[in-house]
Amino acid sequence: MDNADASRLAERTRAEFGEIDPLFGEIDPFSAIIRTTQLPMVVTDPRRHDNPIVFANPAFLRMTGYERFEVTGRNCRFLQGPGTCPKSIARVREAVRAERSIEIDLLNYRKDGSTFYNALHLNPVHAKSGTLQFYFAAQLDVTERYRLIREREAANEALQEALAVKTTLIHEIDHRVKNNLQMIAAMIVLQSQRIPDPSTRASMLDTLQRVEALGTVHRRLHQSESASRFDIADFVRDLVADLVGATGRSDIRVELDLASAVIHADKSVAVALLLNEIVTNILKHAFTEGRPGTIAVQVAAGSEIRIVVEDDGIGMPEAAEARSTFGQSLMGTLARQLGARLTVASAPRKGTRVELILSG
Ligand SMILES: Nc1ncnc2c1ncn2[C@@H]1O[C@H](COP(=O)(O)OP(=O)(O)OP(=O)(O)O)[C@@H](O)[C@H]1O
Ligand SMILES: [Mg+2]
Known part of the structure; x- marks a missing residue:
């Protein structure tokens, strides 16, 4: 002026x-x-x-x-x-x-x-x-402000794109892993048919079930929005339905009380295999000689994730804990790998309760 x-x-x-x-x-x-x-x-x-x-x-x-x-x-x-x-x-x-x-x-x-x-x-x-x-x-x-906003938007877009590429890649890998697992399962079935010894054949079929549990994990990861997130609740629903369904028994009731509990995909395989062992054990040991019963699974998520699997079957024989089986050592290894606490409580004719606590 x-x-x-x-x-x-x-x-x-x-x-x-x-x-x-x-x-x-x-x-x-x-x-x-x-x-x-x-x-x-x-x-x-x-x-x-x-x-x-x-x-x-x-x-x-x-x-x-x-x-x-x-x-x-x-x-x-x-x-x-x-x-x-x-x-x-x-x-x-x-x-x-x-x-x-x-x-x-x-x-x-x-x-x-x-x-x-x-x-x-x-x-x-x-x-x-x-x-x-x-x-x-x-x-x-305020050009500078707009420039910063545009820069941030461009950076975000680039990140989103990179993420989309990565997610596609992970899905692709999951897909292949799943196909390979199906191939392995088919080979185990074929090979087990040629094994005359019933107990060796049963072991082969246990392995088959473990491989199938892995297949379920991969299917779940493949279906979820993010391939790095794994919801234990969804998996439990699939696993129990698959395993109980495979027994062909209608006298086993299932009670599910599942809160969504998301863990990183890194941990999914170990958690899935552990749950597979626990539920398989129930179906193998708890309801023998035509004994009907109930399997109850509870998943609760807070600062820790608590999974409780309970049956009202025959209970574990006292000698069972002393025996060293493959199932037991697998469960021990997986729990250690996860840093999880695994406790088993069982009373004869009252059933078995397995609790798994994962830090979040
Ligand atoms: N829910 C259950 N109800 C009754 N008994 C059980 C239950 N879970 C485990 N057991 C007993 O504990 C034993 C040990 O279980 P574990 O899973 O370690 O071995 P397994 O199932 O016999 O063999 P593997 O798992 O190696 O194929 C079983 O043989 C069974 O007697
Ligand atoms: Mg077992």
């Missing part, structure tokens, strides 16, 4: 509003502030044709690259260009028409044609009488 402009504006302001403040005497502190502030500002006069700029402060001239004489007397729309959002322009026009204030970001053009994002705060200034006197527009170059 040159001195002539400033004193004209001050004069007019005094004429309209009276003395600003007798405290400041001759000095007009407001025009001094407007002259020196870093905040770009313009004043337009809506009583003149096309609401032209009557005052622009030095910060505005610095931001736009124009000389004062190039902006004075012109409507602010010279800052707009082909990239400016037409809807935003319409909103500004509507605010001006309605004599309302508005805050809006616009893509504006400098004199040299370069663009910047302008955070515009436009306010009508009314005289005491209520008539519209000026529009006062404070503006701020």
Whole structure:
């Protein structure tokens, strides 16, 4: 603002509003502030044709690259260009028409044609009488903010893409693993058919069941939204249905009380094999000689995940714990691998309760 402009504006302001403040005497502190502030500002006069700029402060001239004489007397729309959002322009026009204030970001053009994002705060200034006197527009170059937002968006997009590629890859691998597991299962079935010794054949079929449990894990991982998340509850539902279904028995009831308990895929195989051993044991040992019964599985997730598998079968013989079987050593190894606590409680003719606690 040159001195002539400033004193004209001050004069007019005094004429309209009276003395600003007798405290400041001759000095007009407001025009001094407007002259020196870093905040770009313009004043337009809506009583003149096309609401032209009557005052622009030095910060505005610095931001736009124009000389004062190039902006004075012109409507602010010279800052707009082909990239400016037409809807935003319409909103500004509507605010001006309605004599309302508005805050809006616009893509504006400098004199040299370069663009910047302008955070515009436009306010009508009314005289005491209520008539519209000026529009006062404070503006701020917020291009940097937009650049950062765009950068963040681009980085996010790149991450999403990378993740999508990785997920596809994992699903593809899962698919192949599942096919291989099916192949292994088929080979075990074929080979077991040629084994005359019943106990060796039974061991082969136990192995078959373990391989099938792995197949269920892979199917679950493949189906879940994220291949790295594994919900124990979903798995238990599948496993128990598969294993009980395979016995062909209708006198074994199943009670499931399953809260969703998501673990990382890393742990899924070990948890699945452990549960397979526990449920297989029930079906093999608890309901012998046509004894009917109930299998109850409870999954609860808090700071730890607690899985309880209970049956009301014959209970474990006392000698069982002392025996060293493959099943037992497999369960011990898996529990250690998971850092899980595994406790077994059993009473003759009352059944068996196995509790597995995983830290989350
Ligand atoms: N739910 C159960 N009800 C009754 N007895 C059980 C139960 N679970 C295990 N047992 C007893 O504990 C023994 C040990 O179980 P474990 O799983 O270690 O071996 P297995 O099932 O006999 O053989 P493997 O698992 O090696 O094929 C079993 O032989 C059985 O007598
Ligand atoms: Mg067993």
